[in-house]
Amino acid sequence: xxxxxxxxxxAAGVIANKLRSSLTVLGVLIGVASVIxxxxxxxxxxxxxxxxxxxxxxxTLTVSASGGSGTRTEIAELDLGxxxxxxxxxxxxxxxxxxxxxxxxxxxxxxxxxxxxASVVGSDEDYLDASNYEVSEGTGILAEDVAEDRRVLVIGSxxxxxxxxxxxxxxxxxxxxxxxxxxxxxxxxxxxxTGFSDANDxxxxxxxxxxxxxxxYGALSQILVQAADSDAVDAASAEVGAVLDDYYAVADGDTAxxxxxxxxxxxxxxxDTAETFTLLLGAVAAIxxxxxxxxxxxxxxxxxxxxxxxxxxxxxxxxxxxxILTQFLAEATALSLIGGGLGVALAYLLSNFSFAGYETVIxxxxxxxxxxxxxxxxxxxxxxxxxxxxxxxxxxxxxxE
Amino acid sequence: MPPATRPVIDIRALVKRYGHGDTEVxxxxxxxxxxxxxxxxxxxxxxxxxxxxxxxxLGLLDAxxxxxxxxxxxxxxxxxxxxxxxxxxxxxxxxxxxFNLIPRTTAxxxxxxPLTYAGVKAPERRRRTAAALAQVGLSDRADHLPNxxxxxxxxxxxxxxxxxTSPALLLADEPTGNLDSRSTSDVLDLFDRLSDLGxxxxxxxxxxxxxxxxxxVIRLRDGEILSDTKTGPEVTRGAA
Numbered sequence: 001x002x003x004x005x006x007x008x009x010x011a012a013g014v015i016a017n018k019l020r021s022s023l024t025v026l027g028v029l030i031g032v033a034s035v036i037x038x039x040x041x042x043x044x045x046x047x048x049x050x051x052x053x054x055x056x057x058x059x060t061l062t063v064s065a066s067g068g069s070g071t072r073t074e075i076a077e078l079d080l081g082x083x084x085x086x087x088x089x090x091x092x093x094x095x096x097x098x099x100x101x102x103x104x105x106x107x108x109x110x111x112x113x114x115x116x117x118a119s120v121v122g123s124d125e126d127y128l129d130a131s132n133y134e135v136s137e138g139t140g141i142l143a144e145d146v147a148e149d150r151r152v153l154v155i156g157s158x159x160x161x162x163x164x165x166x167x168x169x170x171x172x173x174x175x176x177x178x179x180x181x182x183x184x185x186x187x188x189x190x191x192x193x194t195g196f197s198d199a200n201d202x203x204x205x206x207x208x209x210x211x212x213x214x215x216x217y218g219a220l221s222q223i224l225v226q227a228a229d230s231d232a233v234d235a236a237s238a239e240v241g242a243v244l245d246d247y248y249a250v251a252d253g254d255t256a257x258x259x260x261x262x263x264x265x266x267x268x269x270x271x272d273t274a275e276t277f278t279l280l281l282g283a284v285a286a287i288x289x290x291x292x293x294x295x296x297x298x299x300x301x302x303x304x305x306x307x308x309x310x311x312x313x314x315x316x317x318x319x320x321x322x323x324i325l326t327q328f329l330a331e332a333t334a335l336s337l338i339g340g341g342l343g344v345a346l347a348y349l350l351s352n353f354s355f356a357g358y359e360t361v362i363x364x365x366x367x368x369x370x371x372x373x374x375x376x377x378x379x380x381x382x383x384x385x386x387x388x389x390x391x392x393x394x395x396x397x398x399x400x401e
Numbered sequence: 402m403p404p405a406t407r408p409v410i411d412i413r414a415l416v417k418r419y420g421h422g423d424t425e426v427x428x429x430x431x432x433x434x435x436x437x438x439x440x441x442x443x444x445x446x447x448x449x450x451x452x453x454x455x456x457x458x459l460g461l462l463d464a465x466x467x468x469x470x471x472x473x474x475x476x477x478x479x480x481x482x483x484x485x486x487x488x489x490x491x492x493x494x495x496x497x498x499x500f501n502l503i504p505r506t507t508a509x510x511x512x513x514x515p516l517t518y519a520g521v522k523a524p525e526r527r528r529r530t531a532a533a534l535a536q537v538g539l540s541d542r543a544d545h546l547p548n549x550x551x552x553x554x555x556x557x558x559x560x561x562x563x564x565x566t567s568p569a570l571l572l573a574d575e576p577t578g579n580l581d582s583r584s585t586s587d588v589l590d591l592f593d594r595l596s597d598l599g600x601x602x603x604x605x606x607x608x609x610x611x612x613x614x615x616x617x618v619i620r621l622r623d624g625e626i627l628s629d630t631k632t633g634p635e636v637t638r639g640a641a
Contacts (some may be wrong), residue, residue: 005517016505079483313501316462316514317562320483395462398501 006323013303014095014338021335023080024299028339029346029379031289032259036347038285042278047361059230060130061237063223063244066259078220078258085233086225086249090126090237094232095225097126100207104214108163109175109204115162117155118201120176122210123224128154128187130224133204138170138185143185149208149348154185158200181195181205181215210399225260233262270320289370292339293377300332300385312397325390332382333375404412407474409569410459411437413523415468417454422517426454428454429465430624436603438569441596443612444605446621453574456605460493460572461485473569498575500555502547508558509534509543515566533561537591552595558590564600571595573604577611587615614635 001366014021065078083100086092102122108115121127124146128135135154145152153174169183190199211217227236250256304311313326319323344367351360406530417429428451436442441535446452457463461477471479473492476556481487494515495501502511521529534540537557547555564572571594577585593614596602604615612618620627 012506204616309501310503313503314514314518315486316460316495316501318486318488318518320486320518323518395457398462398497 003070006326008188009327010334013327014330014334017303020299020302024295024335025339025342027292027295028289028374029292029343030286031285031292032340032374034288035282035285035349035370035373036344036362036366037360038281039278039348039366040351040362041365042281042357044361045277046271046274049274050360059227059233060262061225061227061233061240062261063225063240064221064261065219066257075308077218078223080220081245082244083220086223086240087240088242089243090309092236092243094228094236094239096228097130097226098273099124099126099130099224099226100220101127101224102207102210102215104210106177106214108159110163110172113165114161115159117176117203117330119158119203120210120214121202121204122207122215123204124207126226127204127224130226133190134188135185136188138183140185141204146206149206149212151179151181151209151213152205153181153330154187154204155183156187156200156202157189158198159203160186160338161260169353176203177214178203179209181209188360194228213365229244237262289373289377293336294335296332296378297334297381297384300328301388302330303331304385304389307389307398308392308400309354312394312400313390315392315394316398320395321390324392325386328386328389329379329382333378336378336382337371340371342376344371405454408435409412409473410434410472410603411469412459415455415458415470416466417451417463418466423552427624429458431587432621432624432626434619434626434629436601439596439599441592441602441614441616442604443615443618444603444621445607445609445612445618446627447607449623450621452605452621454624456572456574456603459570459603460495461489464524465554476574491517491566492569494566494568494571495557496556496563496571496573496576498578500547500552500559500579502555502558502562504547506546507543508539508545508547508561511547511558512562512565515562519566525563529565533565534558537542538566552580553587556580556584556588557591560588560595564595566640567602571600571602573602575606576604577608578608582619585611591602 003253063078063082078100081097081099086095086098100123104120104122106117106120108117123141125141125143128140133156136157137156140154141152144150153176157161163169163174164172169186172183173180174183175181187200187204224241225236235267240260241256244250244258244260245256248257267289314324347367348362351362354360412432412434415429415432415434416427419426419428428449432451432455433526444452444455454463458465459472461472464478472488475488475492477485477488484563489495491513502508503514506514506567509530513526516526516529531540531543533542537560539554539557539561542550542554542558544555547558550558556579560576563573577588580588589611592602592604602615605612607613616632618630618632622631
C-alpha cells in the first residue's frame, strides 16, 4: 500500500464526518494559534523592553533621591548645587554632561484645544540627547534658552497630534499651566515606551522656566549624567557617587541618600517580568493545545467505535494490521495537521492586530514548534484509538452492531 | 468440470467449541468436507446448526478448536493474523448478507479496496476494478455511494468486490437474505453465470429456492453434516 492510498483513506475519513472533523480541527487550531500568538505577544513585550533599554542609551546614568540609613536617615534633596558640583568637579573625567531634571504634568491649551501632557520635563540642552530623543521639526532646547529661562517648548509627537492635529505646531503659543510657552520643536516619534507609558506624550522646556511656572523651586526629580562613552558608565557612576558623597557629607559606612542607576538597570527587572509573562502565556496556550489533543483522542475513539464494522470489513478483505493502524494514525495526524496549519494561518492573521499595546511578533521557531507539536499530538493522541482499531478481531468487528 | 488435482476446500474433523464448562457450546462437532474447483455448493441449515460458524472458519475469520483445514492446497492451521489476512485477501472473496460495503465510499473505491490491500499497481487496479464492475453490470454506477444504490445493486457491488482479486473461493453468507425477490433473482443469476465461468462458490442459505440453484447442497444440523446432495445422482451421507 502506497503513501497515496494512505493519504486518500485518511482524507476520506476526515471528510466523512465534516462537522465532527471541523470541531476537532478547531480545538487544535485554537491551541496552535494561541501558542504562536501568546508567545508572540510575550516576545513582543520582551523586545519592547529591550528596545527601551537601547533607546535610553547605555551611557546614561540617573541620579535620584532615596532614603539613607545609619546616622543620616533623611532623603537627599537633589538641587542645582549637586548638578554644579558634578559639573565642576575635576574628579569626574568620565562624565560628559550633567543635566538637572524636573518632572511635572500640566494641561496644555491652544486655541481652545486642551491636552493633559503626561510628562512635562524641565531640563537643559543635553536632555534630549541623553534620553535618545530626536528633533524632527524646529530645534531642541538651546543652551541660551536654558541660560535665560526662556519659555520655549519642545513637544513629543503624541502631544503635537493631540493639540495641533494637522496644524503646524512650530511658533505656536501654548498655555501650559499659568504661563505661555512658544513651541520651538517637535520630536520624532520614539518607540521606547514600555507599554505602560507613552514616550511621545512629553513636553520638554528649560529647567528654569518649568520651575518658574509649574513645579516651583523644590527638589529636582532627577539628575541625568552622561558618561563619556558606554564603556565608561561604571567609572562615571563611581565618580558621581564620590562627588555626591562629598556634597551631601555622607559618612563612611552610611548608605547614600541618593542612588545612581544605569538606565538599563532600571529595565532589567522589567525584562525579567516580561520573560515570566511569556512563559506564563506559553504555558496557558500549551494547556489549550493539550486539550485540543485530548479532543483528537476522543474523536478518534468515537470514530473507531463507530467504524468497528468497517474495520471488520477491511480486515476481512485482507487489510493488514499495519494498514489499519496507519490509516487511523494518518487520519488523526491529518486532523491535527490541518488544525495546526489553520492555527498558524490564524495566528499570522491576528498578528496584524496589537494586543495590550504590543505588536505581536511571530517567532518562526514557535510556528515550527506548534506545527511539529500538532503532528506529534496527532500521532500520540491518535495512537491509542488506532492501536485499538488494529487489534480488533475481524469476526468480532463484523458482528458488531 | 475439469478434474481437480487439489480441492479448494479440504476440511477434516472440524470441531468448534465456544465457552467452557457448563456454558460450553459445540457449534461444530467434527465436520469433514471437500469442495472441488468449480463446484457451486449451498450450505443449508436452521439457525444454530453451525452453518455460520462453518462459514467463518471457511472464510478464515475464525479458527477451529480442532481439525484441519486446507484452503486451495494451503494448510491454514496455525497461521498468524497477518498471514491469514493475506490468504483472505488473495484466496477468498466474501459476500455478506448485509452487503458490508464501506459507507461513504463509492462503488468503484469499494471494489478497488482488496486490490489496494494486495498492493496491486494503480493502472492494473483500474483495469480490474472496471472489469469486475462490468461483470456485475454496474459500470454506470461506479461513482455512486452505497446509500445511492438499491439493495440488489449494493449486493452486486459486493460480489464485484469479492471477484476482483480472482479468489479461489467465493464465500457468500445468506447473500439474498436482505433482498426482495427481484433483486434476489438478479444476484442468483449472477452467481449462476459465475459458476458457469468456473468459479468455486460456497453459499450459505436457509431458503430452498436459493439452494436449488447450486450443484450441491449440504445440510447441517446440530453441528454435523446431515446430508450432502449433488444434483443428479444423490449422494447422502447419513447422519453420523
